Amino acid sequence: MIVSADTLWRLNHEYSNRLAKAHTYFALLEQLVDERDGQDEQLGAALHYTLAHLDALKGEHRDWRYTYFYEHPDSKRMVQTDAAIQQALGAFVRMRSQHERYLIDLYQALETIPRPHPGLTTVPANGDLWDKTRLALYQLLDFNNYVETLGAPT
DSSP, X not given: OOOOHHHHHHHHHHHHHHHHHHHHHHHHHHHHHHHHOTTOHHHHHHHHHHHHHXXXXXXXXXXXXXXXXXXXXXXXXXXXXXXXXXXXXXXHHHHHHHHHHHHHHHHHHHHTSXXXXXXXXXXXXXXXXXXHHHHHHHHHXXXXXXXXXXXXXX
């Protein structure tokens, strides 16, 4: 299946957004838990562990962009030829498949953590960050559904 440059751009953009959103929510939650109750070591360790892995995934995605998505790292001009687009897409699918395994492990690890009291994780203006972090991680896991709407291979 030939994928257009527009489709590749959408994949990159959406994945970047989902990674950033998950990372942001986990960083905010970690900060909030540390400030409000630095005594829950299991929760703090789980959040720190998750953030470290999200950082690694963001780094791998950045490496993919500079290796496959841009014609040249200095120009940051997206690839345009069909062959380069297909190569970038193939590398993205492989990267994403590896990421999915890590994300499943992270999601399952968080399932073992007892849900903190909502008073600890709720911010009046933003709601419950515990729920938002789990939703952001789920949306990152559910990326293949977005890919299917574009008609790109998963």
